[in-house]
Amino acid sequence: MAMPLAKTFSALADPNRQIIIDLLKRGEQSASAIGRQLDITPPTLSHHLDVLKRADLISGRRQGQQIFYSLNFSTVQEISEKIVKFLKIKK
Amino acid sequence: MAMPLAKTFSALADPNRQIIIDLLKRGEQSASAIGRQLDITPPTLSHHLDVLKRADLISGRRQGQQIFYSLNFSTVQEISEKIVKFLKIKK
DNA sequence: TTATTATTTAGATAGTTATCTAATTATCTA
DNA sequence: TAGATAATTAGATAACTATCTAAATAATAA
Numbered sequence: 001m002a003m004p005l006a007k008t009f010s011a012l013a014d015p016n017r018q019i020i021i022d023l024l025k026r027g028e029q030s031a032s033a034i035g036r037q038l039d040i041t042p043p044t045l046s047h048h049l050d051v052l053k054r055a056d057l058i059s060g061r062r063q064g065q066q067i068f069y070s071l072n073f074s075t076v077q078e079i080s081e082k083i084v085k086f087l088k089i090k091k
Numbered sequence: 092m093a094m095p096l097a098k099t100f101s102a103l104a105d106p107n108r109q110i111i112i113d114l115l116k117r118g119e120q121s122a123s124a125i126g127r128q129l130d131i132t133p134p135t136l137s138h139h140l141d142v143l144k145r146a147d148l149i150s151g152r153r154q155g156q157q158i159f160y161s162l163n164f165s166t167v168q169e170i171s172e173k174i175v176k177f178l179k180i181k182k
Numbered sequence: 183t184t185a186t187t188a189t190t191t192a193g194a195t196a197g198t199t200a201t202c203t204a205a206t207t208a209t210c211t212a
Numbered sequence: 213t214a215g216a217t218a219a220t221t222a223g224a225t226a227a228c229t230a231t232c233t234a235a236a237t238a239a240t241a242a
Contacts, residue, residue, distance in 0.1 A: 006105065009100045
């Protein structure tokens, strides 16, 4: 996917988006289910989901009226490794 | 130090600051030495160094007219672990 | 078809941030 | 002390972002 690290860090820099990531670790959830745990309006939630999607951190699939969001596990894994590598001190 | 993760991610989200981190992995450098590799004015550099300092990622020590900046290795290590933990999927 | 629910898109706004120029502070040297 | 160099602070500005309300789209149910 070759997502630049800056975009990833920006996506992760918002507290509400961190909570969303945290929620999705337990498994997929509909947008409204996420929203119920976040004290923001649906449009704001939609914006945050969009940022996370564009950073390739999450994906959504529509099922009926709802859209279920889930973590992109492989991307998260990749990012985690990339960050560790970036922060690793060269001796 | 208990630096909130959001602040760390914000600090790391800027390309110029990523370059600074990268440069300092090789060892300490004066502000002007960093600046020569960055195509920004001294005040802008100063701003970025300040952001990184406030995120506890770097420290500066004055030696004569120059201020030498270096990575806070232990903080970087801590942060790296914290990020891995944050991105770790609970089974 | 009409109403209801779920979500997104459009548009506006307030707050934040990256950047610059100009001025200031700190240190060294002649 | 005066001048030069290194870095920061002050102040302005343009771009970006998180948020909201209102409107639009999508899917379901009556």
